[in-house]
Amino acid sequence: MRKILIVGAASAIAFETARRFADNGDELFLVARNRDRLEAIAEDLRGRGAGRVETLVLDVLDYEGHDRLLALASERLSGIDVALIAHGTLPDQKVCESSFEETRRELEINALSVISLLTGLGNYFEKQGHGTLAVFSSVAGDRGRQSNYVYGTAKAAVNVFLQGLRNRLHRSGVRVITLKIGRVDTPMTVGFTKDPSWVQPDRAAAGIYRAIHRSLDVAYVPWFWRIIMLVLRAIPEKLFKRLRL
Amino acid sequence: MTTGARQLISGWGRYPVANAVVSRPACLDDVTFPADGPLICRGEGRSYGDAAISSQGLVLLTGGLKRLCGFDATTGVLVAEAGMTIGDILKTFVPHGWFPAVTPGTKHVSLGGAVAADVHGKNHHRDGSLGNHVSELELILADGSRLRCGPDHNAELFWATVGGMGLTGMITKVTVRLVPIETSYVSAQHFKAPDLETAFRWLDDREHDDQYTVAWIDCLSRGRSLGRSIVIRGHHARRDEVAGRGGSALSVKAREPYHMSMDLPGFVVNPLSVAVFNHLYYVVQGRKSRPFVVDYDQFFYPLDIVGNWNRLYGKRGFLQYQFMIPERDAEEGVGRVLERLAGSRRASFLAVLKRFGPGNPGPLSFPDRGYTLALDLPMTGPDVLDLLDELDDVVLKFGGRVYLAKDARLAPERLRSMYPRLDDWLRVKHVVDPGGRFSSDLSRRLGLNPVPSGHPR
Numbered sequence: 001m002r003k004i005l006i007v008g009a010a011s012a013i014a015f016e017t018a019r020r021f022a023d024n025g026d027e028l029f030l031v032a033r034n035r036d037r038l039e040a041i042a043e044d045l046r047g048r049g050a051g052r053v054e055t056l057v058l059d060v061l062d063y064e065g066h067d068r069l070l071a072l073a074s075e076r077l078s079g080i081d082v083a084l085i086a087h088g089t090l091p092d093q094k095v096c097e098s099s100f101e102e103t104r105r106e107l108e109i110n111a112l113s114v115i116s117l118l119t120g121l122g123n124y125f126e127k128q129g130h131g132t133l134a135v136f137s138s139v140a141g142d143r144g145r146q147s148n149y150v151y152g153t154a155k156a157a158v159n160v161f162l163q164g165l166r167n168r169l170h171r172s173g174v175r176v177i178t179l180k181i182g183r184v185d186t187p188m189t190v191g192f193t194k195d196p197s198w199v200q201p202d203r204a205a206a207g208i209y210r211a212i213h214r215s216l217d218v219a220y221v222p223w224f225w226r227i228i229m230l231v232l233r234a235i236p237e238k239l240f241k242r243l244r245l
Numbered sequence: 246m247t248t249g250a251r252q253l254i255s256g257w258g259r260y261p262v263a264n265a266v267v268s269r270p271a272c273l274d275d276v277t278f279p280a281d282g283p284l285i286c287r288g289e290g291r292s293y294g295d296a297a298i299s300s301q302g303l304v305l306l307t308g309g310l311k312r313l314c315g316f317d318a319t320t321g322v323l324v325a326e327a328g329m330t331i332g333d334i335l336k337t338f339v340p341h342g343w344f345p346a347v348t349p350g351t352k353h354v355s356l357g358g359a360v361a362a363d364v365h366g367k368n369h370h371r372d373g374s375l376g377n378h379v380s381e382l383e384l385i386l387a388d389g390s391r392l393r394c395g396p397d398h399n400a401e402l403f404w405a406t407v408g409g410m411g412l413t414g415m416i417t418k419v420t421v422r423l424v425p426i427e428t429s430y431v432s433a434q435h436f437k438a439p440d441l442e443t444a445f446r447w448l449d450d451r452e453h454d455d456q457y458t459v460a461w462i463d464c465l466s467r468g469r470s471l472g473r474s475i476v477i478r479g480h481h482a483r484r485d486e487v488a489g490r491g492g493s494a495l496s497v498k499a500r501e502p503y504h505m506s507m508d509l510p511g512f513v514v515n516p517l518s519v520a521v522f523n524h525l526y527y528v529v530q531g532r533k534s535r536p537f538v539v540d541y542d543q544f545f546y547p548l549d550i551v552g553n554w555n556r557l558y559g560k561r562g563f564l565q566y567q568f569m570i571p572e573r574d575a576e577e578g579v580g581r582v583l584e585r586l587a588g589s590r591r592a593s594f595l596a597v598l599k600r601f602g603p604g605n606p607g608p609l610s611f612p613d614r615g616y617t618l619a620l621d622l623p624m625t626g627p628d629v630l631d632l633l634d635e636l637d638d639v640v641l642k643f644g645g646r647v648y649l650a651k652d653a654r655l656a657p658e659r660l661r662s663m664y665p666r667l668d669d670w671l672r673v674k675h676v677v678d679p680g681g682r683f684s685s686d687l688s689r690r691l692g693l694n695p696v697p698s699g700h701p702r
Contacts, residue, residue: 012271012309023337037272044312048337187271187309191250200308 001051003077005029007060007069007117008087010037012186013136015044016205017084022050029054029073029080032087052077060087060113070120082132082212083121085114090188096150103150110154115161122165125174133169134177134212135162139220142180142229145245166217177211178218182225197228254304256293257555259562260624260653263298263686269306273326273417276310278389278682279303285685286411288328288355292362293565294653295686296410302684305415307357313337314418321423322380327357327416334423339497339541343423344481346378350597352546357416362650363408363610367457367479367545370448370602374612375421376407377605383418387678391417400606405673408610410649412674412683412693426481428494431457431544433479437531441472441583445576445616448476448600456480457544461530462596463523464620465516467587472580474598475530479544487538511559514623519592557594558623564653566633567611567619569601570645575616578643582618582636589632593620608666611648619651630654649687657692 004021008014009030021028022045030045032038035057042053054076058065074080091106114135125131140148141155159178166176183189183198192198204221211219220226235243255262267287270276278284283302290297298304310328317323321343323334331345332352338344349364360382365374372378381395382403392414394403406413436453438444444460447453455478462474487494548554555563570578579598586593597619604613622629637659640647646663647655661667674681674693681694688694 010271023340034272034274036274040272040312040314043314047313047316049341187269190267190269193250193252 002026002081003029003079005031005073005077005080005083005121007031007083007085008136009041009055010034011086011088011136011188012201013181013184013204013208014084014086015041016201017086017208018045019048020205020209022046022048022053025049025051027051027053027077029056029077031056031058031069031073033057033059060117061108063113063116066116066120069117070124074124079128080121080124080131082134083125084208084212085117085133085135087113088136088188091148091150093146093148093150106150107154107157110151111157114158118161118165122169122174126169126172130173132175132177132212132215133162133165134179134208137162137178137180139180139182139225139229143233143240147245175215177216179208179211179221180218180225180229181208181221182228197224254287254290254298255562256295256297256653257291258293258564258624258651258653259555259558259560260564261295261298261686263295263300265299265304266302267304267306269309271309272312273310276305276385276415276417278385278387282682283684284387284415284682285688286327286357286361286415288358289330289353291351291354291358293651295690296362296650296652297358297685299685301689302682307355310417311355321425322420323423324381324418324420325356327360327419328355329419330355331359335541336497338423339426339429340493340495342425342427342495344426344541346372346422346424347375348545350546351549352542353549356419356421357411360407360416360419361409361411362648363605363607363612364650365601365612367459367477367599369612370454370458370600371456373602373605374408374610376404376607376610378422379407379419380422381418381420382406382416384414385417386414387680387682395420401673402677404606404610405608405670405677407605408607408649409670409674410609410687410693411685412688413677414683426495427484428482428487429496429541430482430487430490430494430538431479431541432482432486432536433477433533433539433544434536435530435533436476436478437527437534438472438474438476440470441474441576441580444472444474444476444598445579448598448616453478458600460598461526462583462598462618463527464583464586464593464596465520465523467584471587472583472598473527475527477530479539481541482538490538508556508559511561511623511625514558514563514592514594516590516592519594522594523592558621561624563621563623564629564633565619565621565651566636567617567648567651568636568640568645569611569613569615569617569648570640570643571613571615574643578639578645579616579618581639581643585632585636585639586620591622591629591632593622596620608670609649609664611646611650613646615645617648619648649691652687655691657690660691660693 010032096103138155140152141159162178184204207221285299286305287297307328310326312326314324348366363376458478460474460476466473601612
């Protein structure tokens, strides 16, 4: 029975992952912005057999709230074994291209708020001497593409931050897992035409659960994105810039 | 709620296909209906024909609405959002010793869809269909109001919704009973029936019947062995029946399905390959004449092992034809259909025969006392549709009906003869949805919408 903190618990993939923890009887502390949605999810996880489910309504852009979040979660669960950072939005690339305001907002949500949480959690886990930090990133962070480079920028920042943090906390016995998630059929991506590379949230959750279980450093979810991104990264920039991706 | 994405969608048979506008609410509070235009809910898209597709208006995907709202561990009563699937229920509750009271042949169906189709399982002859085990439904009606109904409150609306193909409103929550099980295994047994008469007799006698009983028919056999079949029966294994097995008696095997990533070419399913498959099945499965223990997945959901077996039929898809014929004439009627089918040299990969117990008050609920046969036919063109029209004639002649959840082609005038209580249903539809907002390609094809003049036909 582990003690698990999930930030962005209302996300479809996070919820599916939480269900797996609940099936296992783990104790959960859930953070999300929307109270009703959070309560419905908490009720579900309790019904499924989670050891206990605590909730906190918080907007991740409320940086002051991050300390409160950490204090409350560690107090209610008396310790944290796994912290899953799952919140995020998918920016409208076209809007971002003409509005720096919008770009900044997206970077705040998808990069800075994550980095703020990781700062507090990293120190907490370091002091505790154990713990797993698992963070939702995206294959979009592996290479900038015209279709979503603002999102990609935020995720790339998170990826590098996680690399450094992993390196720093390795000696303290703290695991840092970068979850590079591919295309998942969720409310966030409802506007996209789905080809066979898209998967359902429960399949993504299975990959995430496995990555946490095995304490991987960098996990592609689903796994085949490792190959796709390997190919995509290998294309010389000279050629890449001509592609419509 | 995000709206407006266009998508090509179809039922499980992949025929017909609709170019639909879909939206996918992430939670119940997120559900809003557009100001006007047709509307239909789609769960897992496991109805076969055009019940959960709509080329007009909006298709509401309920996949995000699958939270568990409550479970009473003393009575087994579960309250869940309508997008929850039978598979979700199994995964969570089998380890605690509970099983759905009724389950169809795939676990990848949403509760809401299962209620809307009033699905049945291998135990219909004993336990009835899903509607018999639902004590409450929560609906959002066409005018946006939320309403609860059950067999003892707003009963007319409840029974119009059970089997109502999603046309009375959006089902948001389902309260359904689970039944206790001692183990996650099934104690099964197979019998080889050399002909149709024997299969019918065995489905109805104590010696061969069990809690769950169906017959798989080799529908390519003709003449004297017409209807030769394997009668498959089973019951939830008791603890003493699985004694000696390692591990927990209530273990759930996490079996990741094999996914077909592409369509097979249409010719793969042809009379020869089907004949070979059917013959092998008859010989191999027929050998299991002594009781044996299998896990529930293998017994109830053998086809779920291939994630999307519908691709087997290639791009053009297939039609499933399931009908029932009242008890008295069932054997003759089923025989006629099988003869006609064998005569057409068309092969059904799977043909499943089952005895039904009494029906329920749902005017559009499919099961009723008698026998039902389900067939799969590749969609090869208009000739298949003609054949099915002919089969409709046979079914009607013997007082039977076809199952709307599998239908993609029935003519509206035949629906009226097959479902004599249709007017009762239309009356309710007229009250709860006078503008006919909840409509699908199926409902428009079959005239299941209220007539604007004010009174049902």
